[in-house]
Structures are given as C-alpha cells and as structure tokens.
Amino acid sequence: MISSIVLITGLLLILIGLWGLLTHRNILRIIIGFSLMGTGTHIVAVAIGYVRNGTAPIIDRALDLSEATSRAVDPIPSALVVTAIVIGMAVTAVMPAFAIRLYDSKKTLSIDAFTESKW
Amino acid sequence: MIRRLFIVVAIVSFGLVFASLAIGYTEQQALRPLAESYVRLVPQSLGAPNVITGILLTYRGFDTLGEVAVLFMVAASVGLVLGGGRSPRSASFEGYPDDARTSSEIVRSGTEILVPLISIFAVYIIMNGHLSAGGGFQGGAVIASGVLLMLLAYPQYQPNLEFFSVTESVAGALFVLAGIAGLIVAGGFLDNRILPLGQFGAFFSAGAIPLLSVLLGIKVGCELSVILEKFRP
Numbered sequence: 001m002i003s004s005i006v007l008i009t010g011l012l013l014i015l016i017g018l019w020g021l022l023t024h025r026n027i028l029r030i031i032i033g034f035s036l037m038g039t040g041t042h043i044v045a046v047a048i049g050y051v052r053n054g055t056a057p058i059i060d061r062a063l064d065l066s067e068a069t070s071r072a073v074d075p076i077p078s079a080l081v082v083t084a085i086v087i088g089m090a091v092t093a094v095m096p097a098f099a100i101r102l103y104d105s106k107k108t109l110s111i112d113a114f115t116e117s118k119w
Numbered sequence: 120m121i122r123r124l125f126i127v128v129a130i131v132s133f134g135l136v137f138a139s140l141a142i143g144y145t146e147q148q149a150l151r152p153l154a155e156s157y158v159r160l161v162p163q164s165l166g167a168p169n170v171i172t173g174i175l176l177t178y179r180g181f182d183t184l185g186e187v188a189v190l191f192m193v194a195a196s197v198g199l200v201l202g203g204g205r206s207p208r209s210a211s212f213e214g215y216p217d218d219a220r221t222s223s224e225i226v227r228s229g230t231e232i233l234v235p236l237i238s239i240f241a242v243y244i245i246m247n248g249h250l251s252a253g254g255g256f257q258g259g260a261v262i263a264s265g266v267l268l269m270l271l272a273y274p275q276y277q278p279n280l281e282f283f284s285v286t287e288s289v290a291g292a293l294f295v296l297a298g299i300a301g302l303i304v305a306g307g308f309l310d311n312r313i314l315p316l317g318q319f320g321a322f323f324s325a326g327a328i329p330l331l332s333v334l335l336g337i338k339v340g341c342e343l344s345v346i347l348e349k350f351r352p
Contacts, residue, residue, distance in 0.1 A: 003146055011137040018133060022126045051147045057170040058251060059162050059320075068162065068170075074147070074154045075170045082175060083186045086256045086339060090193040093346045097200040100350075 003050035010047055013040030025110045027099045034095065038088040042081045049074035166316035167249045167325035173311075175254065176331045180298065180309030183335070187291055190342045194287075201349045222272050230272035237265035245336035249325040255332040259339025266344040270351065278348055287341035294334045297327055 014037050021033030050073050057072035059065055099109070106113045150158065161173035175183055245258030269276050301310035311331070317324035 001146075004141070004144060007144055008141050011141055015130060015134055015137065019126070019130050022129065048144075049147075051150055056252070057158055059168040059170075060251065065162055069150065069155050069158050072150065072158050072170070074150060075157055075174055076154055079171045079174045079179060080182075082171070082254070082256055083182060086260060087186055087189055089260070090190050090343070090346065094193060094196055094200065096350065097197050101200060 003047045006047040007044060010040045010043030025112055027102060027109050027111055031095045035092050042084055045077045045081050049077035165311055165325060166319055167328055168320055169249055169251060172248045172254045172328060176328050177309060177311045187338060194342050194345050197346050197349050226272045230268055234265050234268060237261060245332050248332040249328045255335025256339055258336040262340030263343030263347060267347050270347060280345060280348060283341040283345050287338050290334045290338040297331060
C-alpha cells in the first residue's frame with residue numbers, strides 16, 4: 001500500500017516535470033522541469049524495491065543477521081539511486097552553465113530568442 | 120495552438136503509460152534471488168553491516184568508479200563552458216558599492232554556527248558509511264553544501280581552487296590504486312579484503328570499505344565545490 005502511494009507520487013512528479021519543461025519559455029524553469037523529472041524517477045526506482053513489511057537492509061538492533069534475508073527491502077535499487085542522485089546533480093550543474101552563456105549572448109532568458117538555430 | 124495540442128497529447132499519452140504501470144504494480148512478497156544473495160553475502164563475506172555500502176563499494180564497485188569518472192567529466196565541462204572569455208564579469212563586480220555585496224548579519228552569524236556543524240556531520244556520515252546509513256557520496260554532498268553556504272555568506276571568500284583540484288585528483292588516483300591492490304592481493308578489482316575484516320560492527324571493520332568511503336567522500340566533496348565555485352560572478 002505504502003509503496004503504491006510512493007510509486008504514484010514519483011510518476012506524478014515525472015509528469016509534472018515533463019509538462020513544465022514542455023510549456024515554459026524561461027530557461028531556468030525548463031531546468032527545474034528536468035530536475036523534477038530526475039527526482040520523480042529516483043522515487044519510482046526506490047518504490048519498486050519495497051518488500052512487504054520490510055525494513056532497511058542495515059544489520060543493527062532493528063534487523064538481526066538471521067532474519068535479514070526475510071525482512072530486508074531490496075538493496076539494489078537504493079544503491080543505484082544513490083549514484084543516480086549525485087550524477088543527476090552534477091549533470092544539472094552543466095545546464096545553468098549553458099544558461100549563463102546563452103544569457104550573455106542574447107541578454108534574455110527566453111528560449112524564443114534563439115530561433116536561428118532551427119534548420 | 121498546434122504546440123499546445125502536441126504538449127497535451129504527449130502528457131496524456133505518458134499519463135496513460137504511467138497509469139498502466141501503477142495499476143499493474145503489486146508489492147514484492149520476498150526478495151528476488153540476486154537481492155537475497157547480496158543481503159546474505161555482504162555481512163558474511165565482506166563484514167559490513169550496511170548492505171548498500173557493501174554493494175556500492177565492492178560488488179558494484181566498478182559502477183562507482185564510472186560515476187567518479189562522470190563527475191570528473193562534468194567538472195571539466197563546467198570549467199570549459201564557464202571558463203575564460205566571459206563578457207563583462209569583473210567590470211560589473213567593481214561597479215557595486217561595497218556594502219551592497221556583503222550579506223546580512225543573520226546570514227553571517229548563522230554561517231559561523233552552521234559550517235562547523237555541517238563539516239562534522241559530513242565527516243560522521245562518511246566514516247559511518249559501513250555501519251549505518253551513509254557513505255562516500257552522501258558525505259561528499261554534505262561537504263559541498265557547507266562550501267556553498269560559505270560562498271553565499273561571504274562573497275569575498277576565495278577557496279583555494281588549486282588545492283581542491285589537486286586533492287580531488289589524488290583521491291581519485293588512490294581509489295584506482297586501491298582497486299588494483301585488490302587485484303593483486305585479494306579476490307579481484309576493488310575487493311575490500313585487502314585490509315583485515317575485523318570484528319563485525321566495530322568502527323575499524325569491513326576491510327577497505329571505510330578507506331574507499333573516505334576517498335570517495337573527499338573526491339565528491341572537492342568536485343562539487345569546484346563546480347559551485349565556477350558559478351560565482
């Protein structure tokens with residue numbers, strides 16, 4: 001039940017980010033749309049790894065060594081998402097760099113000003 | 120008009136695909152075989168209580184190395200895009216009166232309290248990566264947030280970019296050397312058994328995982344700080 005809620009939240013975030021990046025003309029808002037899509041994808045990946053009545057795959061007081069394989073959630077999507085968050089942040093850092101250069105050349109942040117790159 | 124229609128069609132079709140995903144989703148009852156073997160093997164043969172850090176730094180350590188390479192490439196490309204030849208940068212900087220540039224009292228006092236706490240918290244997260252939730256990536260991102268706070272509160276703060284670049288390169292090279300040492304001394308590339316496994320749950324345990332976490336945290340922190348520093352006016 002809880003993972004269905006998290007899954008639907010992640011999918012909604014992807015849809016909102018997609019709508020945002022298709023509709024807005026301001027470059028910074030398009031960048032925020034990309035970031036929302038990335039966050040939504042991470043949430044979907046973690047939600048899929050949930051095991052019913054499971055807990056975090058860390059062996060401590062809450063989870064014994066003997067019951068680890070029966071009560072832990074899937075660790076693989078969490079591990080992949082840890083890497084994906086850092087890479088997503090780094091790639092999102094390149095986008096404002098391009099936005100700064102675009103603003104330097106045309107003095108406006110609207111992508112409607114860059115029409116001469118269409119063929 | 121056509122563009123609006125196209126956008127609505129795209130969103131609706133994606134929405135239908137996602138709805139079919141959400142409706143057809145049922146929660147897993149038990150772990151899949153690969154996940155179950157990871158959860159069983161990491162405490163047993165790697166000696167690390169945190170299964171996710173064991174996966175990230177040993178079983179999928181090669182992906183982590185690829186991620187480190189991607190970060191380095193991103194830092195280089197931000198340096199390239201924002202590098203030399205930007206239009207009037209230093210001219211507008213000198214045009215501002217001095218008190219319009221310094222931040223307010225609240226921001227400076229808050230920064231003086233928060234930056235040491237953030238630094239200690241980041242070191243704690245990195246060092247406890249193998250015992251509880253945490254690890255190299257998470258701690259490195261927290262270090263970078265501390266540097267960002269310093270950059271925002273003190274506009275005259277000039278972090279030593281040379282030091283960051285050299286430190287990050289050395290940390291990356293040591294990471295690869297530790298991996299090669301795994302090839303020579305232990306089971307394979309980036310095997311963590313090059314250092315003794317120690318007692319399960321102790322601070323110095325789980326072989327080379329704390330060492331790799333520290334190197335990863337240093338590298339990620341320096342990388343993100345260099346990227347953030349390039350954005351200053």
